[in-house]
Amino acid sequence: MKNGLLATSRFFGLISKLALWLAGTGLVAMTVLVAYQVYMRYVVNASPPWTEGASIMIMSWFIFLGAAVGVREKFHMGFDVLLYALPDSAKPWLRSFSDIAIFAFAFGMVWYGLELAIRGWSVRIPVLGLPQTFTYLPIVVSGVLICLFVLERMALRLAGEPVDAETTDAAVSEA
Numbered sequence: 001m002k003n004g005l006l007a008t009s010r011f012f013g014l015i016s017k018l019a020l021w022l023a024g025t026g027l028v029a030m031t032v033l034v035a036y037q038v039y040m041r042y043v044v045n046a047s048p049p050w051t052e053g054a055s056i057m058i059m060s061w062f063i064f065l066g067a068a069v070g071v072r073e074k075f076h077m078g079f080d081v082l083l084y085a086l087p088d089s090a091k092p093w094l095r096s097f098s099d100i101a102i103f104a105f106a107f108g109m110v111w112y113g114l115e116l117a118i119r120g121w122s123v124r125i126p127v128l129g130l131p132q133t134f135t136y137l138p139i140v141v142s143g144v145l146i147c148l149f150v151l152e153r154m155a156l157r158l159a160g161e162p163v164d165a166e167t168t169d170a171a172v173s174e175a
Contacts, residue, residue, distance in 0.1 A: 002159050012152050016072045019065045019145060026062035030055045053127040057134060064142035071102060072149035092157065095164050099157075103150045109143030 033055045041047035083091055113136050120132030128134075156163045 005155055005159055006161075009152055009156060012072070012149060015145070016069050016149070020069045023062035023065040023069065026058045026065070030058040030062070033058070050127045053125060057128070060135070061138045064138035065145075068142045068145035068149065071106075071146045072152075092164060096154065096157065099150050099154050103147055103154075106143045106146035106150065109139050110147065113137075113139035113143055 033051050037047055037051035037055070040051075082094055086094060117133040117136040117140055120136060123132040124130065125132055125135065153163050
């Protein structure tokens, strides 16, 4: 069972890395689009209408994908302040409570994001010609990833894996 859990964790690590690469690529693509828009507006004096809408959509994708990766890597969403005041025996309980809260929030992202995406299918984004659903899909995808990453962390904690080990400067510099 533990080997299967660790294999699943490695798979989620690959998904997390892919999401991070997609987010980084989106950041670069958005930067190029904005630079193109500025060039076309101020040099050529003919700004394409689709660049702003595309940039905003790309930005929402990389923000939400980055948030999901941040949850998996424990850089995003948590109750870290109390961890310093509590005894060591209480810390796993607080971390578990934090994971449950994050899961509930992410589940809400999926539930309500899907509702928005379904409602937006028949509405078109004027400058892009895409269904408005594409505006809400990053919320759904990120919510699913966050749910998976939190469930992974809770399962690893229950299996006795050191998911809550404090990161030291030496460990960070080796990575």
